[in-house]
Structures are given as structure tokens and as C-alpha cells.
Amino acid sequence: MIRKLFGETEEEQFRYLQKRLIALGIGIVIFLIGFLLSEIGISFGSVIGRLGTGICVIVLLIFGWAVMRGLFGFATAGALFSNNFVIGIVIFVLFLTIGYFAGFFVACIGLCRYLALLKKRKGSC
Numbered sequence: 001m002i003r004k005l006f007g008e009t010e011e012e013q014f015r016y017l018q019k020r021l022i023a024l025g026i027g028i029v030i031f032l033i034g035f036l037l038s039e040i041g042i043s044f045g046s047v048i049g050r051l052g053t054g055i056c057v058i059v060l061l062i063f064g065w066a067v068m069r070g071l072f073g074f075a076t077a078g079a080l081f082s083n084n085f086v087i088g089i090v091i092f093v094l095f096l097t098i099g100y101f102a103g104f105f106v107a108c109i110g111l112c113r114y115l116a117l118l119k120k121r122k123g124s125c
Helices: 002-006 010-040 045-072 077-081 085-124
Strands: none
Touching: 002 010, 002 045, 002 085, 010 045, 010 085, 045 085
């Protein structure tokens, strides 16, 4: 399962996870800075918090996209709208919602895998 989600070799998995987890970490840090600024009373803190939340949601959707592609069998969003536009919109909203939650689960697995790969690299040096 790990190979299907993150790549065949350990080096591929490390590179794949490193990019995405750094982006997720940046989103979390921006969210926390925005939260702290809004709690202090600075007005644009909520805007910064929403920006951080948006980054996190996008990264989680990227994590979940592989799962959704495997579950539903289509790789592009355009394939959803090919038959009926209204049904396509409903399926697209469900696709995004399920993809977000699947991305959260896959990101947790990915973080554990990344830490294991990091530990293995430190041990071999």
C-alpha cells in the first residue's frame, strides 16, 4: 500500500513526501500565525489564518487525489462532467469532500512513513 501511495523506491517516497509535508507544515505555521494575530487583535490576522487554512486544504486534496483516482477510476475532473452537468457537480462536491478526508488520512500515514525514512537515513550515516 505504501508503494502505491508514495512511490516504488524509498528515495521516491522520501522526495514525494518531503515536498508535500513541507507545504503542509508551511500552511499550518501560517494558520497559527494568523490565529495568534487575530487573538491579539490585529485585523488582518483572520485573512492570514484563512490563507494558511487554504494551503492546508489544497495539500490535503493533493494527498487524497491518488486515493480518489484509485477509488473512482478517473484521473481528471473533466471526466466527472462528461455525461450530465448537474450530476457532475454533485459528484464533484462529493469527490472533493471524500478526497479531503482521504487526504487527511493519507497525510497522517505519509508523515509516519516520512519519519521512518528519516530515521533510517540517520541510522545509515
